[in-house]
Amino acid sequence: MMDLHTRTLTELAAGLEKGEFTSVELTNALLDRIARHNDKLNAFVTVTTDEALAAAARADTARASGSGGVLNGLPIIHKDIFCTRGIKTSCGSKMLDNFISPYDATVVENLANAGAVVLGKSNMDEFAMGSSNETSYFGPVRNPWDLERSPGGSSGGSSASVAARFAPAATGTDTGGSIRQPAALTGTVGIKPTYGRVSRYGMIAFASSLDQAGVITRSAEDAALMLGVMAGFDERDSTSIDEPVPDYVAGLGESIEGLRVGIVRQHFDAGLDAECGARVKESIAVLESLGATTVEVDLPNIDMSVPTYYVVAPAECSSNLSRYDGVRFGYRAENPEDLLDLYCRSRGEGFGDEVKRRIMTGTYVLSAGYYDAYYLKAQQVRQLIANDFKEAFANVDVIAGPTAPTPAFKLGDKVDDPITMYLNDIYTIGANLAGLPAISVPCGFVNELPVGLHLVGTHFAESTLLRCAHQYQQHTDHHKACPEDFQ
Numbered sequence: 001m002m003d004l005h006t007r008t009l010t011e012l013a014a015g016l017e018k019g020e021f022t023s024v025e026l027t028n029a030l031l032d033r034i035a036r037h038n039d040k041l042n043a044f045v046t047v048t049t050d051e052a053l054a055a056a057a058r059a060d061t062a063r064a065s066g067s068g069g070v071l072n073g074l075p076i077i078h079k080d081i082f083c084t085r086g087i088k089t090s091c092g093s094k095m096l097d098n099f100i101s102p103y104d105a106t107v108v109e110n111l112a113n114a115g116a117v118v119l120g121k122s123n124m125d126e127f128a129m130g131s132s133n134e135t136s137y138f139g140p141v142r143n144p145w146d147l148e149r150s151p152g153g154s155s156g157g158s159s160a161s162v163a164a165r166f167a168p169a170a171t172g173t174d175t176g177g178s179i180r181q182p183a184a185l186t187g188t189v190g191i192k193p194t195y196g197r198v199s200r201y202g203m204i205a206f207a208s209s210l211d212q213a214g215v216i217t218r219s220a221e222d223a224a225l226m227l228g229v230m231a232g233f234d235e236r237d238s239t240s241i242d243e244p245v246p247d248y249v250a251g252l253g254e255s256i257e258g259l260r261v262g263i264v265r266q267h268f269d270a271g272l273d274a275e276c277g278a279r280v281k282e283s284i285a286v287l288e289s290l291g292a293t294t295v296e297v298d299l300p301n302i303d304m305s306v307p308t309y310y311v312v313a314p315a316e317c318s319s320n321l322s323r324y325d326g327v328r329f330g331y332r333a334e335n336p337e338d339l340l341d342l343y344c345r346s347r348g349e350g351f352g353d354e355v356k357r358r359i360m361t362g363t364y365v366l367s368a369g370y371y372d373a374y375y376l377k378a379q380q381v382r383q384l385i386a387n388d389f390k391e392a393f394a395n396v397d398v399i400a401g402p403t404a405p406t407p408a409f410k411l412g413d414k415v416d417d418p419i420t421m422y423l424n425d426i427y428t429i430g431a432n433l434a435g436l437p438a439i440s441v442p443c444g445f446v447n448e449l450p451v452g453l454h455l456v457g458t459h460f461a462e463s464t465l466l467r468c469a470h471q472y473q474q475h476t477d478h479h480k481a482c483p484e485d486f487q
Contacts, residue, residue, distance in 0.1 A: 004029045006482070009074055009168040009222035016063065016073050023056040023063070023073030027117055030075050034119065034166050037486065041142045041164060043157045045080045046088050047120040055117040062115065071229060072115030077170040079158050080121035081128055082108050082213075083202040091204050092124040092136040092154075095324050095331045095350035105202025106234045107171060107213050114229045119167050122157030126352045127321065128173055128206045130154050131181060131424045134415050135354040142411070143186060144483040145449055149408040152182030158216045159186040164486040169217045169226050175206050176309050177403075177428025179214045180440035184403035184452025187442045187481055189469065190216045191223045194459050195435035196241035198227075199234035207316035208239070210309075210432045219479055220441065220469035224248035227462060243460060251463050252470040257291030259468060262396035266302050267427055273406045279444035279451040280402045283472065287400070290471055297392040297399060301384045305429040306422060308385065311365050311378035312433075317355075318362025324350065357418065386434040393458040398468055402427055403440040403452030427454055437462045441469045442478040450478070 004026055007015065015021055031049055038044055052075070059073035083089050083101035085108075090096045104112065112118075125135040133141040133156025143151040144164040151160040155172030159182035162170050172179040174192035183190025191214050198213040205211060215226040228249065233242040261284065268277055288294060326332040326346025333345035351359070365374035392399060404424060414421040431438040436456055443453035453472070457465045473479050 005033055005165040007168070008218050009225060010219070012074055012168060023059040023117060024053065026073065027052050027056040027075055027119070030119060030167060037164060038166070040147060040485070041144060041160050042139050043123055043141050043160045043164070043166065044120045045090050045092070045123050045138055045157070048087060048118055051087070052117050052119050059115050059117060069114035070225070071111065073117060074115070075117045075119050075167050076111060077119050077122050077158060077161050077167045078108060079155055079170065079172050080124055081173050081204050082171060083204070084108050084118070084121065087121065089121070089204070090137070091128070092126045092138060093351065093355070094137045097137065097331065099330055103202065106199035106236065107203065107230050110229055110232070122155070122161055122170055124157050125154035126355050127204070127317070128154040128175055128178055129317065129354050129358055131177070131421050132409070132411070132414065133157065134411060135352055137352060140411055143408045144486050145186065146408065149410050149449070150185065151408065152185035152404070154178040155182050155216060159183055159188050159190065162186070162188045162216050162218060163483060165482065169215060169222055172214055172216050173203060174212050174214050174432065175210045175313060176432050177425040179216060180428050180438060180452070180454060181404050181425060183216055183440040185408040185450065187450030187478070188216050188218060189220055189223050189439065189441055189479060190214065191227060191439040191462070191465070192431065192437060193227060193231060193462050194437045196239050197243070197437070197460065197462065198230050199232070199237040199240050201234055201236040205320040207313040208320060209316060210313060212432070220439070220466050220473055221249065221252055223439070224252060224466045224470070246463050248463055248466050251467050254467055255291060256287065256468055256471045259287070259292040259398065260396040261287055261292045261294045262297035262392055262399040263294055264299050264302065264399060264401050265296055266299055267401035271405050271423070271426065272402055273446065275446040276402055276404070276406060276451050279446060280453055283443035283453040283476070284400055286472055286475055287468070290475065295396050297396060299385070299388040299392060299430065301381065301388050302430050304381050305385055305433055306426055308378045308381045308433060309425070309429045310361070310422060311374050312382060314358040314362030315366050315375050316362065318359050318366060321355070321359055326350070354418070382433045385430055389430065389434045389436060397457070397464060398461070399456040401454050403454040407446045407449035407451060431456050435459065437465055439465045439469055441472060442481070443476070444478055
């Protein structure tokens with residue numbers, strides 16, 4: 001039983017099926033591990049011990065009777081942005097520190113119906129606004145590869161938990177790279193599916209036209225298993241797309257012979273750490289050795305993705321976060337003098353600096369006299385970026401490059417310089433602006449810190465991305481590496 005934490009989701013599923021251990025035994029082993037090690041990482045907002053053990057017992061009963069879903073008895077973690085009935089859903093914010101959700105998000109519901117056991121809710125940047133997990137009201141998450149460094153954000157608690165072997169899989173959300181960037185910085189696999197592929201119902205909104213739920217795991221095979229359960233049409237989400245969900249696991253073994261891999265010229269510029277670039281190029285060479293061909297592609301407007309994102313996302317966040325007014329739910333200022341004082345102090349005391357910064361930016365770009373100059377112009381550039389991707393995918397099947405410009409940076413290094421922090425998402429934002437699926441896969445190390453290979457596909461090409469990532473992982477072992485202090 002000592003090695004349960006080292007097994008992947010797929011391996012644990014096989015062990016449960018063979019009767020090597022029960023779900024209760026597995027859940028207890030991982031809860032004990034969390035109790036021993038979480039103080040080092042601060043990866044959780046809430047650990048749901050009682051609920052997890054009860055779910056594990058139900059899973060064992062279901063298995064004994066020959067029933068249960070594809071994830072029956074398997075432990076996972078939810079990012080604390082997904083509403084979970086009867087459990088705090090904080091979004092990493094003081095504003096929602098007292099919010100107990102009365103319902104489950106569709107993602108939570110789908111995974112529960114498949115038999116998954118939820119160990120807890122992971123720490124995150126406040127309202128998913130951040131790239132380092134330092135904006136959380138509950139304090140920063142630390143990277144298990146180096147406790148002085150960031151695990152990335154905003155899904156830093158999820159990525160750190162999977163890297164530290166607290167659970168084999170965790171949900172995340174990705175608005176501009178918030179699954180893939182932390183996956184790269186922690187040596188895990190992170191996939192953001194096509195916009196509309198996974199329901200956003202019950203996923204607390206940051207920027208509605210960009211947000212997408214996904215998953216962080218240790219292998220592409222595990223990601224395929226999780227995504228198959230999470231994906232699908234949901235009539236409760238107006239942006240959900242009614243498109244059949246393929247069997248992502250079934251296609252993993254197919255060859256990538258003849259796969260056309262596009263290399264973006266703009267992604268290998270002076271902003272990329274030279275050693276990170278070398279690891280990415282080595283990983284592309286592995287794909288070529290498996291029969292893939294490479295083609296240079298041009299995304300002429302991709303350099304505008306960061307400024308475009310930081311107009312569109314704050315504008316939408318300004319609108320979405322207007323509901324937090326101290327009246328209906330969430331934090332409420334004490335002893336307000338009048339209604340205006342209640343609004344001002346509840347929001348002033350309940351939101352952190354980065355959230356306030358983005359609300360103010362968004363309100364400005366939407367204001368009369370500035371809407372056309374900023375928001376409308378950003379949406380026009382967004383369409384140009386989407387068109388660039390469309391033209392590129394006429395000639396290639398996937399686009400490959402780095403996930404992040406550097407390995408994990410030290411906590412505190414960028415927190416006082418928002419612009420430098422924002423540039424950490426320079427390679428990931430384009431996929432969100434265009435609504436495309438993308439995955440980050442571990443592809444080596446620089447100074448003993450993980451580096452990620454970023455693969456982008458055309459709409460609904462998750463199967464191709466997962467197959468490419470899986471075939472790469474069959475010929476490399478970067479994804480098997482574990483931080484020394486968490487082995």
